[in-house]
Amino acid sequence: MSANDLYIHPSANVSDKAIIGAGTKVWINVQIRENAVIGEGCILSKDVYVDHAVKIGSRCKIQNSVSVYSGVEIGDDVFVGPNACFTNDKVPRAFNADWTITPTRIEDGASIGANATIVCGITIGEFAMVAAGSVVTKDVAPYTLVMGNPARAVARIDREGNRVSGDV
Template sequence: MSVEKESVFIHPTADVSSQATIGEGTKIWHQAQIMPGARIGGNCKIGKGVYVDSGVSIGDNVKIQNYVSVYKGVTVEDDVLLGPHMTFTNDLYPRAFVNEYTVYETLIKKGVAIGANATIVCGVTLHEYCMISAGAVVLSDVPSYALVVGNPGRVVGYVCKCGGRLEVEKLPKQGIQSKTTSCLKCGKGYEFQLGLIPVL
């Protein structure tokens, strides 16, 4: 195992491959399994029963809560929260009797938060700071700062970096080109251009 500093904590019941890379300050808890070739950045928290597949890349300051499996093809950038029991799929057409499948890349960008028991179907991108509510099923790409709920998942609003809700009405296709708003929780200001993309 490649460990960048001695500050890494690995629980005695965790199974961490000697061919995995673990960043400084990371903590890996009970019964986690980290496969060969996995890369976990610094200051991460890997919860009980987490599985990280070969070739997976996880950024810095990531929290993976209990019983999450991160399969081959998933990339997790910095500052991401993966809530307990959330699920990444790794096969669009699963059959028990078929031994071959295509790996579809799934990208979880900086600052994303995924709630407990949510499902992320493979092949999508979750853009910066979006928030996926508990139990949501994500079938397609999610815009930056979007709040997604339900099955199938749908955008119902937008959130600040701090997680607070932004009060933004849907902009028309023509006419108003932008709108400003601020977070009700922390006061941070945002400008939304046509299509509800935050411009900081």
């Protein structure tokens, strides 16, 4: 298998209406719904769910048990740690005739730690980092490290995630 080969594990459930880029690896029990677009060179680990019409850029790594729901758009070179949670509904109810998807944008190079919750309607800026377990309820500026519940800015970081300043 060359680096340009698309790999889809036999247990994955991938819609024939999804678009998946060259070199992407789709692992055990992944589900990718119709009209999802996934870039080149991505890794979708065990039990990832990609809802309909989701857009994921190139060279992204989405680890085990992440659900990426409709309305979430992920840029290039994004890392999403295991069990991170994206929401897409500001007022969740079992039945709501007026239900609408609230969009969320994850910019290029951002990193989301394990078990983080990303509340819909926000943007996580380029090369921002969300610490594991954080609950993000508002926009995160580019090159900013946030942590806690609710997440708060604690440092400025560089492209590799190293702290460059405690001033935010």
